[in-house]
Amino acid sequence: MLAACSLFFLTIILGAASRAKPTVFIKKLKNKHYQLIVERKPYIVKGVCYSPIPIGGNHEYDWWSDTSKPWMIDGKMMQAMGVNTIRLYQTHENTEEVKTVIRDLYQNFGIRTILGDWLGFWEYPCPFYGDKRFQDKVKASVLDMVKNYKDEPGVLFWILGNENNYSCLGAVNPWSSDEIDKEPDPQKQKAMKSEVYYSFINELSREIHKIDPNHPVAMGNGELIGLDAANKYCQDVDIVACIIYRGKTFGNLFRSLRMTFDKPILLAEFGADAYDAYLKKEDQNMQAFFLESQWRQIYENLANNKEGEGNCIGGTMFEWSDEWWKHAPDNPDSWKAQDTESNWTNGSYYFDIKAESNKNMNEEWFGLVALSQEQEFGMNKRIPRKAYYVVREFWKNPTLEVKKKVKK
Amino acid sequence: MKKLFLTMAALFFMMPVCASAEGQAPVVVEKPKEFVVYVDKNSRDNHYIPSGWMGDTGDIKMADQCAENPHGGATAIKFVYSAKRSQGQGWVGVFWQNPPNNWGNKKGGFDLTGMTKLTFWARGAKGGEVIQKFMVGGIKGMYPDSAEIELGPVELTDTWQQYTINLAGKDLSTISGGFSWTTTADLNPEGATFYLDDIKFEADPAMKPEGKKRESMPFYIYADRSTSKNHFIPSGYMGDYGDIKYEGSSKDNPYLGDTCIKINYSGKRVQGAGWAGIFWQNPANNWGNVDAGYDLSKATKVTFWARGEKGGERIEEFKVGGLMGEFSDSDNATIGPVILNKDWTQYTIDLKGKDMSYIFGGFCWSANSDNNPEGATFYLDEIKYE
Numbered sequence: 001m002l003a004a005c006s007l008f009f010l011t012i013i014l015g016a017a018s019r020a021k022p023t024v025f026i027k028k029l030k031n032k033h034y035q036l037i038v039e040r041k042p043y044i045v046k047g048v049c050y051s052p053i054p055i056g057g058n059h060e061y062d063w064w065s066d067t068s069k070p071w072m073i074d075g076k077m078m079q080a081m082g083v084n085t086i087r088l089y090q091t092h093e094n095t096e097e098v099k100t101v102i103r104d105l106y107q108n109f110g111i112r113t114i115l116g117d118w119l120g121f122w123e124y125p126c127p128f129y130g131d132k133r134f135q136d137k138v139k140a141s142v143l144d145m146v147k148n149y150k151d152e153p154g155v156l157f158w159i160l161g162n163e164n165n166y167s168c169l170g171a172v173n174p175w176s177s178d179e180i181d182k183e184p185d186p187q188k189q190k191a192m193k194s195e196v197y198y199s200f201i202n203e204l205s206r207e208i209h210k211i212d213p214n215h216p217v218a219m220g221n222g223e224l225i226g227l228d229a230a231n232k233y234c235q236d237v238d239i240v241a242c243i244i245y246r247g248k249t250f251g252n253l254f255r256s257l258r259m260t261f262d263k264p265i266l267l268a269e270f271g272a273d274a275y276d277a278y279l280k281k282e283d284q285n286m287q288a289f290f291l292e293s294q295w296r297q298i299y300e301n302l303a304n305n306k307e308g309e310g311n312c313i314g315g316t317m318f319e320w321s322d323e324w325w326k327h328a329p330d331n332p333d334s335w336k337a338q339d340t341e342s343n344w345t346n347g348s349y350y351f352d353i354k355a356e357s358n359k360n361m362n363e364e365w366f367g368l369v370a371l372s373q374e375q376e377f378g379m380n381k382r383i384p385r386k387a388y389y390v391v392r393e394f395w396k397n398p399t400l401e402v403k404k405k406v407k408k
Numbered sequence: 409m410k411k412l413f414l415t416m417a418a419l420f421f422m423m424p425v426c427a428s429a430e431g432q433a434p435v436v437v438e439k440p441k442e443f444v445v446y447v448d449k450n451s452r453d454n455h456y457i458p459s460g461w462m463g464d465t466g467d468i469k470m471a472d473q474c475a476e477n478p479h480g481g482a483t484a485i486k487f488v489y490s491a492k493r494s495q496g497q498g499w500v501g502v503f504w505q506n507p508p509n510n511w512g513n514k515k516g517g518f519d520l521t522g523m524t525k526l527t528f529w530a531r532g533a534k535g536g537e538v539i540q541k542f543m544v545g546g547i548k549g550m551y552p553d554s555a556e557i558e559l560g561p562v563e564l565t566d567t568w569q570q571y572t573i574n575l576a577g578k579d580l581s582t583i584s585g586g587f588s589w590t591t592t593a594d595l596n597p598e599g600a601t602f603y604l605d606d607i608k609f610e611a612d613p614a615m616k617p618e619g620k621k622r623e624s625m626p627f628y629i630y631a632d633r634s635t636s637k638n639h640f641i642p643s644g645y646m647g648d649y650g651d652i653k654y655e656g657s658s659k660d661n662p663y664l665g666d667t668c669i670k671i672n673y674s675g676k677r678v679q680g681a682g683w684a685g686i687f688w689q690n691p692a693n694n695w696g697n698v699d700a701g702y703d704l705s706k707a708t709k710v711t712f713w714a715r716g717e718k719g720g721e722r723i724e725e726f727k728v729g730g731l732m733g734e735f736s737d738s739d740n741a742t743i744g745p746v747i748l749n750k751d752w753t754q755y756t757i758d759l760k761g762k763d764m765s766y767i768f769g770g771f772c773w774s775a776n777s778d779n780n781p782e783g784a785t786f787y788l789d790e791i792k793y794e
Contacts, residue, residue, distance in 0.1 A: 186722070186744075186746075186747065246736070247732060247736070251738065252738055252739055252763040347695050347696050347732050348696070348732040350696060350733045353733070
């Protein structure tokens with residue numbers, strides 16, 4: 001009898017344990033809206049993309065082992081602003097250093113970390129997503145990341161890739177396979193690549209879920225391109241993490257996503273630069289104007305807002321601090337100066353679209369904080385831009401109505 | 409005497425009081441019922457000056473005291489448009505401005521609050537002349553007009569017809585560009601001679617504000633060279649724009665009607681971009697700086713016919729929508745890459761599930777020199793939203 005009772009209660013306990021909610025998960029509400037739940041509470045991602053490269057360094061700079069611990073200074077400033085999440089594009093080979101960063105930010109400032117993997121996107125000569133060996137290599141890297149950090153309380157979720165879907169169009173880092181090359185119709189080639197790519201992402205998601213039921217898996221995606229294919233082949237991802245540069249409005253992004261690939265969306269990269277390429281001078285008002293407008297739209301589309309689609313879970317702005325190497329990555333001399341040249345054009349950022357050749361996007365000026373040559377705490381002094389304060393105030397009091405007083 | 413004096417004095421002091429009282433009484437000022445732009449040459453009622461010539465200004469001749477069969481009075485305004493593309497623009501227009509030549513760089517204009525429509529009379533010399541649009545307001549610059557309202561395209565007849573631009577509900581508090589017309593060489597390949605008369609604003613209480621018009625289908629981008637059915641202007645040259653030759657009235661085996669579009673892309677990389685393309689925009693050269701999207705919500709697809717001169721020409725993308733600026737297209741849809749056949753082939757861009765409620769980037773193609781090292785000559789016809 002006692003044994004039977006014990007078995008009965010054990011079954012209940014084990015059953016309850018097996019039904020325990022994950023630490024972080026996506027909840028679909030009755031009204032079909034989506035919420036990110038973290039430790040049983042709704043969580044709005046108020047985040048920044050984080051890459052604290054100092055003046056003079058480039059993307060290869062090992063900031064993880066920087067003894068001045070830039071994330072501690074940044075974390076304090078982020079906390080004061082209201083940031084609750086950072087996004088890291090890729091982890092580092094030294095797992096202890098990565099854990100230190102995650103723990104320092106979480107334990108000291110309550111800031112959680114989204115960890116990502118490039119999925120071999122920048123490998124030379126190109127990412128062969130159709131090649132089994134390449135897939136296995138990428139898969140090993142991703143699963144290592146998950147295994148290494150899944151038990152870190154500061155981890156929020158995983159992002160697979162960034163804008164890797166553009167490679168299926170042949171626009172960036174083009175790749176192919178023998179089978180695809182045999183197809184004469186380029187439209188069908190594109191569809192075949194999308195099937196290969198999104199099927200691979202789906203497989204990765206399933207593998208991650210097996211070893212880590214506690215964190216959702218997001219898929220990085222440039223714009224909404226290719227998501228019709230994702231809808232067919234990639235249903236196991238939990239979140240779409242979109243990279244969107246559409247100026248003051250995201251337009252019909254949220255509705256369009258709902259109709260093509262009904263998943264919650266994280267605005268994983270968005271923002272505005274703070275340099276007017278037409279007037280050739282810094283313009284903090286311009287950046288603040290765009291960012292406030294973008295956050296307003298994000299909030300309009302959070303769950304339980306009748307006016308929006310209810311499928312947005314927040315965003316990670318690009319980016320926390322300026323990076324002075326980005327305009328000319330191959331020229332170390334230029335990393336010591338903040339370049340005012342522009343690499344690309346985007347009419348959505350219309351204030352300076354009349355710049356020469358319409359090149360108005362200044363890669364080295366996207367920071368919420370500018371970097372100074374002056375050293376403070378053993379690193380480049382951080383100088384908050386106007387956007388830092390404007391977004392801070394918006395988060396404190398998120399008013400969705402557009403202010404009558406035009407700032408710019 | 410004393411009594412009379414007192415009475416006179418009282419009257420004297422009362423007079424201003426009476427006058428003052430009379431001044432305080434409600435004064436009924438009759439609001440003007442019309443405001444004339446042009447009725448006759450030298451009429452004292454005329455306002456605004458047709459000083460703002462645009463585009464191929466060398467293609468325009470104007471006679472503002474033309475006595476050839478005016479609609480009213482003794483004169484009308486005659487325009488002769490040669491369509492010779494004197495300045496290489498392919499389009500022309502004239503703004504009636506106040507003060508003359510005011511492109512928004514000076515304070516000026518009139519407060520036309522209360523006016524609800526602009527009416528004018530127009531006729532073509534032969535009939536069939538196409539005016540892309542007539543417009544009220546629309547001056548930009550430091551001192552912009554408070555409104556921009558357009559009508560068109562309009563295909564004129566050889567007899568006088570009255571046209572109306574509905575201004576009800578519009579903010580007419582500052583209008584420096586009282587009236588304007590624009591048209592293109594594509595719409596009038598042989599040029600156009602036309603007449604305007606009796607242009608005036610009117611306060612007609614019966615006019616009601618127009619709601620946003622949902623365009624009916626089919627909605628043509630290109631049907632034939634000179635038809636008022638066409639919408640959007642192929643003005644948005646992109647990338648190696650020097651590599652592109654556009655001919656909107658090719659008679660080289662059109663799919664339907666008299667003409668088709670012929671595009672020659674040399675692939676020479678004149679601007680060093682390695683690619684090129686054209687966006688059809690509304691109005692011309694609108695990259696998102698003008699609030700002028702059509703509501704094409706009724707459309708479920710865009711269809712068009714295309715062929716390559718040799719066959720095998722590769723177009724990277726055909727696209728609708730997707731222009732972004734201060735104003736942005738509400739959605740976009742693409743097909744491509746497309747390898748063209750030598751014979752006419754119909755292509756479809758699916759719009760199901762798309763938000764086409766605001767589109768000023770009506771159609772676009774782009775190609776690159778990597779895939780067309782020898783360039784590409786191709787033809788388009790019957791481009792329409794359905």
